[in-house]
Amino acid sequence: MKLDREHVVAVGIALLGFAVRLYRIDVPDRLIGDEVYYVPAAKSILGQNEEGVPRDRLLGHPPLAKMIIAAGMLFFGDNPFGWRIMSVFAGTLVIPVFYLVARRLAEGRKELASAPLLAMFMVSFETLSFYFSRVARIDIFMILFFLAGVYFLLDRQPARRLLSAPFFAASFLCKEVAVLMILPLLGYIMVREVSRKDKGRIRKVFVLDFRNVGLLAAATAAATAVMWYLLEWVILTPSRPNIVDRVLTMFSRLSIENPAAVGRSEIWMWFFNQPVTRAAAVHPGVRVDFSTVVVGPLLNPDLRFAYIVQPSWTIVLPMIPVAVYYLFRSRADSVARFVALSWFGIFAGWVFVNLVYRGLVYLFYVLTLIPPLILGISFILSAKLYEEKKTKSIKWFAVTLLFLLLHTVNFLALYPVPLV
Template sequence: MAAPRPRPIMIATAIGAAAQFLFTLNISRPSILLFDEVHYVRAARILMTLDGPANIEHPMLGKSLIALGIRLLGDNQYGWRLLSSVAATAVVLGVFWILWELFHRVRPAAIGALLVVLNGTVFVQARIGMLDGFMAAFLILGMLALIRSAFAPPDRAWRHWILGSVLLGLAVGVKWTAAPDIAFAGIGFLLVRRYDASRGGVHWQGMRPIPALATLGLVSVVTYLLTFAPAFFYARDPLTPSTLLPFQWTMYLQQTQVLPAHTYQSSWWTWPLMIRPIWYLYELVDGAQRGVLLIGNPAVMWGGLVAVAYCLWAGWRRRSVTLLGIGSVWVASLAIWAIIPKSLGFYYYYYPSSIFLCLALAAALDDPRGRGRHWDTASVAVSAVLFVYFYPILSAAALPDAEAFRRWMWFPTWP
């Protein structure tokens, strides 16, 4: 058996450091609360005092992390946002190592990670105190751990599987929208094991299906419930062991209530086409007109759709578990929104899917024979140009006047 290739730790570290620098640069702009920070920073402030429940429609972990940032760095822009930038860097590194585990080559891993860095959705969510960035970080790292479990020797497979289960439980502890991913992980495990049985594969050596699925479910649920620990110490209306499970129903009712129409609402099927991006900010603040538009990098968001289709086609044709899995992850991440009982949808719900597009692009453009290498380089170059083009309205840079936004509005449906 050939010795395993050494892990490209220095390359991953360099990409991660560059990502963290980019995400942190001018993170204090704007100095006011940005978009949904008004909800989550306020809830984090209340959580720090343990006065009582706030923002009960969402679990507690994301707000606890914002509260931790405030505790460490102060009740200011850095405290509200810096841990979000760390979460985004974790997403970049998670994508790098997922692609390394799947392909064992530096090139696709680096391409995928760089596309994540250059994707506007990741950049914007890295610089705002919202829940979605933390959820995505735990989700990507959980996927990485489960994938490592698939390729690990029997004595280490269980260790990675349990870690992945914990991380997915933490993702749900930030937002419930990560819960279906636990079911998808179990389904993927069964499908790959069935493929192994027919073709002599060697994924998840030494792990039997029933114990593996039971561990995934039990560990993730227990981890999720433990994220409510601070609520047991509220001065007002604290949770108790007997009220913890009924409280989940209260949260469900909050999540599914019918809300009034919103200016930026959109349907799930429009998100892949990027029909309705969202202004997180567009006003005179800090002495200048500034804007923050949640918009993906067009090269990633639209090119990624072609890449997903290719991964599904090539995966089926070649019987490639890897390509089919990458394409299916994106499909599943979007399909859940067709059945989740939410009265309103918003483009930022597409955030995890926009990350999976980077995986699909890196996989679709990978050519170990080297004949098509210019395509992956070109994808990064085009993405970099578009990132620089949109940077002023991703980063809250000073704009010349209130009409400056028109420069970036390619379509009438863009706000």
């Protein structure tokens, strides 16, 4: 099959995204951040424990992502490369899957034709998703399976939407907070726009499709139960007698309350990209106040490495305007409805969790809000570029170019390892 220019560019972006994720993945040569939980959990899954049996001992989350990390260690060794390589693969796969999701949303909309490549570029060099693509943590696997589920959910044939169920189940089985992303999408497919005749005129009305939503919810729940049973009671040695007890054990962590925890955030602080958490080290003989570190080794040569855990400013700063814009357009536009329901639904979910449980909330939970934001920004820019084609103006072309340049500069400023 002959590749057109768009596909060539898409392949190029994906390959570049893979390269920057893979480069010097063995730095640092020690565990950082929450790797101190997930790598030992992966070792236990491989049977490296006192009992000598494959068992998931980290019961605060479902087992799938930890098992994927363990697979990387099985094939590539118990070393920094083996710890992190599966995250690199998953983070790289997010890039083309996100492109496919954007294409499916933009299908039949000429004004949105540029959006898939724009969205693909943005997600490739978004700093928070990039961070999770280079460390042995579970979040990027959750995002990958979730996006794959979204792709099938957006199919125009209701029967094929059921193919999203196993991917949503896999997303949940990587990290349970996936439910906050999945539930708003059930609302999206429940609201269906149909045309009806009224006094000789055709008008569009909204109807609620409970049947298809119920089928998808049931299929997702069933897939989750079956897959979880296979993972933890067939492949592994279970730590709990049944799924119900296992779920209750997992959700018991919601009662954790530790306001003094390092990096703990209030949700309103997300809009200011705060507080930042860091994992950094300097060259021998250099003294640095790590609380003042705001850029990586490319701009600060004193640093041996620096993982600064925060989303791209180019995504955070327009967050509220973009979300509100799509909220006002959601009644008349299905794409706007998808973006608005996704963002506001996920955000409302986090507000509920934080109010009810007062558990630990961190800035990196913004990761769940990033996909609809990137889609929203890419659709706005694409529509403006399409309108501008009919004129001699290059204003929006310049704005788009500047935005992508700033997005890239933000990425390079936080790149975690030096080039040499």
